[in-house]
Amino acid sequence: MVMRAIKYGLVAAATATMLVGSAGFATADSSKTMNIVYGQIVTLPASPGNGYAGDAAASAKCPAGQVLTGGGAEVKAGNSYVQRYNLAASRPIGSETWWAYATNSDPNNPGTLQAFAICAKVTNLDVVHTP
Numbered sequence: 001m002v003m004r005a006i007k008y009g010l011v012a013a014a015t016a017t018m019l020v021g022s023a024g025f026a027t028a029d030s031s032k033t034m035n036i037v038y039g040q041i042v043t044l045p046a047s048p049g050n051g052y053a054g055d056a057a058a059s060a061k062c063p064a065g066q067v068l069t070g071g072g073a074e075v076k077a078g079n080s081y082v083q084r085y086n087l088a089a090s091r092p093i094g095s096e097t098w099w100a101y102a103t104n105s106d107p108n109n110p111g112t113l114q115a116f117a118i119c120a121k122v123t124n125l126d127v128v129h130t131p
Helices: 002-019
Strands: 034-038 042-044 054-061 066-076 085-093 097-104 111-121
Touching: 034 054, 042 054, 042 097, 066 085, 066 097, 085 111, 097 111
Parallel strands: 054 111
Antiparallel strands: 034 111, 042 111, 054 097, 066 111, 085 097
């Protein structure tokens, strides 16, 4: 099962290179071969003080029938210094979800965090074997 998922993931990643042109990816459309699914924008709260940072987690999930081939996240600073807002983790969770975690050391201004998942439709492909 794992090898099958890896095989389809590699095929999907290779296919993505051929499919993405000037039009780019579609957004969260399960009828497309490749999608970028944007998760909900989450508030990254201001630091409560005492040496602690504000923190938040966000995720984006592929539609049914699609597998995760990659992803990422974006942290946007509030009205403050951008170096106070840090993306601490951005990684896959299972075969359908991308997860992200961020911190904010600014005591006065919240920011935002948004995760995104790059998803591919799983299809049955004939494999060509060399003799």
